[in-house]
Amino acid sequence: MARAAAAAPSMHNAQPWLFRYFRRSRTFEVRADLERAMPHSDPDTRGLHIGCGAALLNLRVAVVHEGWCPETLLLPDPTDPALVASVRLTGPTTDEDDLGALYPAIHRRHSSRYPFEEREIPGPVREALGAAARAEGAALAFPTPWHLQEVLELAQDAEARNITDPGSDQDLARWTRIDAPSAGTADDGVPHYAFGPRKLGGKAPVRDFAGSRRVAGRDTADFERTPQLALLSTSHDHPEDWLRAGQAIERVLLLATLEGLSSSFVTQPLEWTDLRWPLRDPVSGTGCTQMLLRLGYGPEGPDTPRRPVSDVLDIQP
The missing domain is CATH 3.40.109.10 (NADH Oxidase)
Known part of the structure; x- marks a missing residue:
């Protein structure tokens, strides 16, 4: 699930996120990696938060794909601004939750900086x-x-x-x-x-x-x-x-x-x-x-590098 979350896009592919999982409560924390902020291009960390939000969506999709329901809170601790979200795995997922259908696209989605066709999107x-x-x-x-x-x-x-x-x-x-x-x-x-x-x-x-x-x-x-x-x-x-x-x-x-x-x-x-x-x-x-x-409509973009899951995921009891 953390690998799917880390496949998200981010500004300049800086990947400004860290994940912490607590086994006992079955809860993920999504944290901002502020060492990967861009003080010039993103001085208010708006782009950093957007990247973390994209990773959070991927995490929710992966949780549903694994059969759980993601109970999500944004900015759950006002005293810890680096803690941007928590996701508790409750379950099982409901039939009407369509997030899981997006899972096959997580590792296929890549930014494409190639020419697109002139064909209009329907x-x-x-x-x-x-x-x-x-x-x-x-x-x-x-x-x-x-x-x-x-x-x-x-x-x-x-x-x-x-x-x-x-x-x-x-x-x-x-x-x-x-x-x-x-x-x-x-x-x-x-x-x-x-x-x-x-x-x-x-x-x-x-x-x-x-x-x-x-x-x-x-x-x-x-x-x-x-x-x-x-x-x-x-x-x-x-x-x-x-x-x-x-x-x-x-x-x-x-x-x-x-x-x-x-x-x-x-x-x-x-x-x-x-x-x-x-x-x-x-x-x-x-x-x-x-x-x-x-x-x-155009060529798919190539894979871009990703930090090893061991670098972004910390598992707690």
């Missing part, structure tokens, strides 16, 4: 993805064409800022693996083989993890002219909301994987406070944008 699939987000207390919306153009411009602005921002460059240097030896031995971060091709044309806002560095043998490619993006938002903007957002994002991504969709994250504009708020729906003006997803 309406019923979009509706199902929206329902998955709502089940976790969040909202998922596909921007209308004129709003989409504004979102793309904000992402482009953020990408331009990151290129010249020393702090962003330091984060990339810490969490990306350019050379083959480090990519083959590291158990975290984004290895060069997961960067995808360098964008030659198209409007898809795909982050270039190479930055200004050269990657030997890397190809170039044209990306989508009309990318399909989805904004995930919550009503408020506190640590509990970030954890709910992380669970909603992972639930959406697991369902998208089962529906044959590929996905990647567009975090660049979310890392700049003045760019994050304009991402909201300009008509309603409500909600706090927590994540921007790129979805579509």
Whole structure:
């Protein structure tokens, strides 16, 4: 179950989580690994909490898959902010709980930074993805064409800022693996083989993890002219909301994987406070944008490294 939880996505694949299991009470604790925080790109740890929320959703799915019911509490101890959630295994699971159906997607879901087809995602699939987000207390919306153009411009602005921002460059240097030896031995971060091709044309806002560095043998490619993006938002903007957002994002991504969709994250504009708020729906003006997803039909992304379970799981009596 901890291995499934640790397969979750996280910012720069930092994997900022730790798990503690108490045998006697059959309870998992999900803890934030604050040593893996990014003070520059994620100063308020919003992204860290979202990653922990995604791991929590995977854990809940795995618990149901094993036949138990996950009794979940968010931030159960106000005096211990690193304790982001507890999951007690009560049981057995109920027939109407559909979380277990998502289990096959946990180890298939990988971020894909490759070009997607121009084929539109069918309406019923979009509706199902929206329902998955709502089940976790969040909202998922596909921007209308004129709003989409504004979102793309904000992402482009953020990408331009990151290129010249020393702090962003330091984060990339810490969490990306350019050379083959480090990519083959590291158990975290984004290895060069997961960067995808360098964008030659198209409007898809795909982050270039190479930055200004050269990657030997890397190809170039044209990306989508009309990318399909989805904004995930919550009503408020506190640590509990970030954890709910992380669970909603992972639930959406697991369902998208089962529906044959590929996905990647567009975090660049979310890392700049003045760019994050304009991402909201300009008509309603409500909600706090927590994540921007790129979805579509295209190649699956490669496996990225994971920390050994022995490094993230502590078992107590």
